[in-house]
Structure formats: C-alpha cells, structure tokens
Amino acid sequence: xxxxxxxxxxxxxxxxxRREMGEEFTGTTIDAVAGIxxxxxxxxxxxxxxxxxxxxxxxxxxxxxxxxxxxxxxxxAGHDVVSxxxxxxxxxxxxxxxxxxxxxxxxxxxxxYYADLNGIDSATFKKRRDELFSRLGMEEFASRRISKLSxxxxxxxxxxRTIIHDPSVIVFDEPTAGLDVIASKGIISLIREFREAxxxxxxxxxxxSEVSLLSDDLAIIHKGRLLYNGTYEAFEKNMKGRSLAxxxxxxxxxxxx
Numbered sequence: 001x002x003x004x005x006x007x008x009x010x011x012x013x014x015x016x017x018r019r020e021m022g023e024e025f026t027g028t029t030i031d032a033v034a035g036i037x038x039x040x041x042x043x044x045x046x047x048x049x050x051x052x053x054x055x056x057x058x059x060x061x062x063x064x065x066x067x068x069x070x071x072x073x074x075x076x077a078g079h080d081v082v083s084x085x086x087x088x089x090x091x092x093x094x095x096x097x098x099x100x101x102x103x104x105x106x107x108x109x110x111x112x113y114y115a116d117l118n119g120i121d122s123a124t125f126k127k128r129r130d131e132l133f134s135r136l137g138m139e140e141f142a143s144r145r146i147s148k149l150s151x152x153x154x155x156x157x158x159x160x161r162t163i164i165h166d167p168s169v170i171v172f173d174e175p176t177a178g179l180d181v182i183a184s185k186g187i188i189s190l191i192r193e194f195r196e197a198x199x200x201x202x203x204x205x206x207x208x209s210e211v212s213l214l215s216d217d218l219a220i221i222h223k224g225r226l227l228y229n230g231t232y233e234a235f236e237k238n239m240k241g242r243s244l245a246x247x248x249x250x251x252x253x254x255x256x257x
Contacts, residue, residue, distance in 0.1 A: 007072035034224035096173035103147035118165035152183035
C-alpha cells in the first residue's frame, strides 16, 4: 500500500522563474505540493486527477523516490521513501509516458537490464519475460532496436520493464498519453488485471473516461492541495455537475474563487 501523510514539496525559484511568476509574486519559493494526505490500498485503483501544474507528477515522483518530500512522510509497502528508498524501488514499478528508452537497445535487452537491476535470477527472468511478451504481444518485435518501434510498441516495452520484477505497487503517470485506441485499451485491461491480482495501483490521467472506467478511489489535486479524497462511488453519487468532467471543472473553478 501507499501512505502519504501531510506531504509538502517546496521548490526554490531562480530569478528568471520569479519574473515569470508575474509582478504580484514576491516570494522566493513555491509549494508544488502543499500538505496532502491520502492512502492507496491493495486490490484497488486510486486515481489522482488534476489540471496541468496541479502537483500530480511531483507527488508521483516523490512516491517513486525520484524527489524527496520537503516535509511529511511517504511509505510504500511499509518502507519510507527517504530512509529506505532501495526497498521502496524493489516493491514499486513506475510507468510514465515521458520516460525515455535507449534507442540502440532491443526490448529483450532493456527488459533484461531492468531485471538485472532488481536482482532477478535467469530462470525467473525467462519465465516472466515469456509471460509478459506473450501477454503484451511483443514477440514479433522483441529483437528490433527501439528506434525502429512505433509509439504503441515503445509503450509496451515500458510496461514490460516496469513490471518485470513483479512489484506489489505500480504507479501509472499518464500511461496512455499519445497512444491509439487499441494500445490504450490494452493498457486499461492490464491495469484491471493488476487490481485483480491484489496489487496497489495509483493512476494519473487527463482522460476522464479512463478515470470513470478504472477508479475505486479518487483524489483531485489543484495548486498542490486536495479538493477531494474518497471513493469514486461517493464522488459520483454526490456530483453536482452532469459528468465527471463537469464536476472536475466546477471544483477547480470554485477553488480559484
């Protein structure tokens, strides 16, 4: 599971960044995340929703140990992300649409490299690789260089390397960004399978239809603060807008007042 408790992330701004904030801004720092708390449970999909610049990716990167919280605490599978980052990474897979792949390597080589990083023995690696490549339909391009693959193929490689070590916690940051309908549908199906397997899943997207299809729990973040944190069922039941998108816009606009 994931436990986020009163987490804040403060960034110091350069002189140029302060100028870009406008004349009314007089500070030297900005809180990308401003004291948020939530938990993600095994066997459930937790969706993190927010407009651009809301603090979603910063939050996910702190969970993945890529950034350190300025204050507060985060634990993943019982391990603190600051004091025990190695064990966090052993239990976590992080998939984002913006993570690059090595163009000169093949899917086989990349997935093997990540398996080696996680200390997976050869027999276990072969079994997991064969299962994943079959499930994702990767066999036909497993030996091609990444530079020769389509966007959808590359995303499948990213998924395989993310989960080759069979993590109990998986972070999806915009996993279907830039993908066609068929590739997106495959990823949605895979995320559901992970839920059925009892994994802890946190999922961030701008695509509202994906949120309604997948969410068990939901948090909406805006300017680093949570506007909603609860079950998706309760959110949908109490919506004032006609749709999830309308309700999302309504909450954000109200927060701006």
